[in-house]
Amino acid sequence: MAEPERVPVWPAIGRLLHLAGRKQGRLSAALLCALLQAGVTIAGNLSLARAIDSVLAGEGVLFRQALLRTVIWMGLALPPEYVRTRAVGIFSEGTMAALRTLVSHRATSLPMAYLESHHTGDLLSVVNADLGRLKALLGHGIVAIVFRTAMALSALGALFSISWALALVSTVMIPLLFMVMSRISAPVAARANRMQEALGQTMGLAQDGLGGLMVTRVFGVAGPLDERFGEANRRVVQEGLGLVRLRTLANAAGSVFGVLPFLITFGFGGWLAISGSLTFGRLVAFINMLNHVAVPLGSLPPAIAVLAAPQEPERYPSPTAGAALPAPDPALQIQFAGARFGFDGSGDVIQGLDLGVKAGSRVAIVGPSGGGKSTLFRLLLGCYPLREGVLYIQGRPLHAWSLEALLQQFAYIPQDCHLYAGSVRENIRYGRPGASHAEVEEAARAANAAGFVRELPAGYDTPVGERGARLSGGQRQRVAIARALLRDAPILLLDEATSALGSESAGLVQAALERFMAGRTTLAIAHRLSSIENADRICVIAEGRVVEQGSQAELLAREGLFRRLYDLQFADADVEAAADAAAPVAGPQEDGAL
Missing domain, CATH: 1.10.287 (Helix Hairpins)
Structure with missing residues (x-):
């Protein structure tokens, strides 16, 4: 893996100041106090030198005057130090709160290739360590850089004035x-x-x-x-x-x-x-102030090094085309043209893929395992950049979209729907964070989820547990569909949500999906015969390219790969589904689980 790019120091400081927001006033006060403290400290050292020399010279009056000035200077250093310490504390805590929010956002926005090449534990360990170092830096680092630099320069000037x-x-x-x-x-x-x-x-x-x-x-x-x-x-x-x-x-x-x-x-x-x-008093003051040069300068490199920590690149490069790219077809909402993609250190998973999807159509994606079906979805969701070719979404190439704007075009329902620790209402509302309670409940009704939600102990406010562990598989799927409905995106990506469910739950989920897909562009990775029967077009993907496409009747008549998949996979799946439907129910119903 390439060495991460190092961020220049001053832009890094600028980003931290931007995060501080209104707390920048506290930082300004701390910096002013740091400069005052540096000047007062140097003046106190010079007064101490005069006091020592007056003792050695036996001049009592001069000694008392010099000692009084030294005490005054040291007393004057206390208020700036108190204000500086308090202001820095307020500044650092406010900035750290904003920084933790930013880190959480960035962690969810990191390139998928980066996340898949690093274990979650490694990432958490690095984040915890870096946040700890940054807190120490923010606590006294930025102010310390100014304070120590001012102290070192002031002390250096005093040293040359002495000898x-x-x-x-x-x-x-x-x-x-x-x-x-x-x-x-x-x-x-x-x-x-x-x-x-x-x-x-x-x-x-x-x-x-x-x-x-x-x-x-x-x-x-x-x-x-x-x-x-x-x-x-x-x-x-x-x-x-x-x-x-x-x-x-x-x-x-x-x-x-x-x-x-x-x-x-x-x-x-x-x-x-x-x-x-040189007098003895000035020698003592010289050695004392030499510390104010050496120690501050010695502590600057570590503080600056934390600010210049390695960062991951924030944007993908545009894909490199092996040939001139075709213009987008205005009739297509999604268009792959000559698309090639492969993971690092491996061959191409997507090999010259050409695929177009019209607005409002339903396209079923089928094919053997490892053929590139799931990778196709990941490319659509901006997880990876193409190596060659182009992907148009709504007529715009993928690299022209910001990730946030791109993801607003899609609702995604995977086989294993991920729910977050929190209530049912909160999980549905993740589809559109500003949605009202009424809109959340309407989405639940449309997703056939309202019935089981009403039976939960606290209704929509019932906690779902970690990853939705307190709900059954069918319940999790319907909450996920409600979340997608609330998002109301123009394109639905569906990784067959009913393939792992029992017949009763699958029927409820399928009915909810039918309402959702009406008039909406849908790409569905299909594992059940019912899914491909309702598709406007079936695309068979193998070895990273579309090898067959057409209606179910057309593909069955060709006696090609789809026919073989149909006989081996889809027919067997329907036999199993029919057996599930005919089998007596033993034990509690799936949708009664909590």
Whole structure:
């Protein structure tokens, strides 16, 4: 995988300020206080130098005056520090709230190829770590950058005003110190990244085990999963111990190399003081202010590095065409022309696909497993860019749509409908967040869901559980159909919603779908004979291209791939459905589950 692009520092700061919104006033107050605090601190150090010199000279009056000024300066530093700390806290908490919302939005908008190449546990681990670092940065980072820069520049000016020769020797030592420390800290950063990866792997394994708990128990795979988790956890411990060892060595080396510039400065400064070129008080003030140069400058690179963290590209490139692209057909609502697509590191799954769908028509998509049916839907939903060719939606090429506008054109009902933890009403309203209670309930009635919803303990306010676990399969499907109805998109993508349901639930779902599909462009991946009987056209997809298309009667008469699929797959499916309908019902009805 290519190395992520690094974002320039100042645009990153600009985005954080935009997120802060009205909290920017707090940041401005904190920055002003930081500048005041830097100036007051330097003035206090210079007053302290005069106090020390007056003690050595035995001048009591001057000592008392200098000491009083020092106390005043230090007292003046307290109010700016209090205001700065409080303002930064308000700014950081407000910005973090906006940032968490943005991260949640971006996580759902990441390219599908990126999500499929990273485990959810890895992503959660990285997000948690990055948000923690950003909170620390926002808490004091941006203000600290300004404060420490102002402090370093002010202190540097004061150093040269005390002794230009000593300042020159000292400031030459600081970059040498940074070079040594950066070489020492590089292995620490690399080991920290490896530990983060190991933590992500353990989170992913834990999530796999909990997410498929029933399968884990039924097939008795808890032992192997525990073993894999143990191996991953041992790697975390190993990387953690290695990180502790490297940090210990780096801290020890840092202590040694950190003292050297001050020893050299003190040695040269002591010689200047003995020779009479520098007073002892000014030497003490010089060494004290040297910290205000070295420490702030040393803390700037880590703060800036967090702001310049790697980012994923935000837009797909336009597809590269192998030949001139055809103009869109105005009669078609969906048009694939010479479309080619393949996953990274594999051959093309879609190979020169040509397919057009007229507005208001119903097209059934059938074909052998692995032929590209599901990939076709993913391309329509903007999950991947084409390698070659073009896909027109409403006469516009796919890459000309923003993802948000593109998805507004579709309602999607998969086989396994995903519901979110929350109430029935909330899950239906996800179709159109601004919908009223009456509109939600009307969508439920149209989806044949109102009957079972009324029987739930709290009606529309009944929690559905994680992924809709408290509802039956048929109930989840009808809630999903109600959600799609509420969206009222012009195009319906249907991955046969009734193929895994019993006959009674399938009948209710199919009736709801018939009402939904009336007058609406529909593409349906078909697994049941009833689905293809109601289609205006059937497209047979194999090896990534349309190999046959026409009505059911036309395709059966050709004795081609569709005929073979019909005999082997669809006929068997209908026999099973008929057997389900004739079988006596044992136990509670599916739609009574909660």
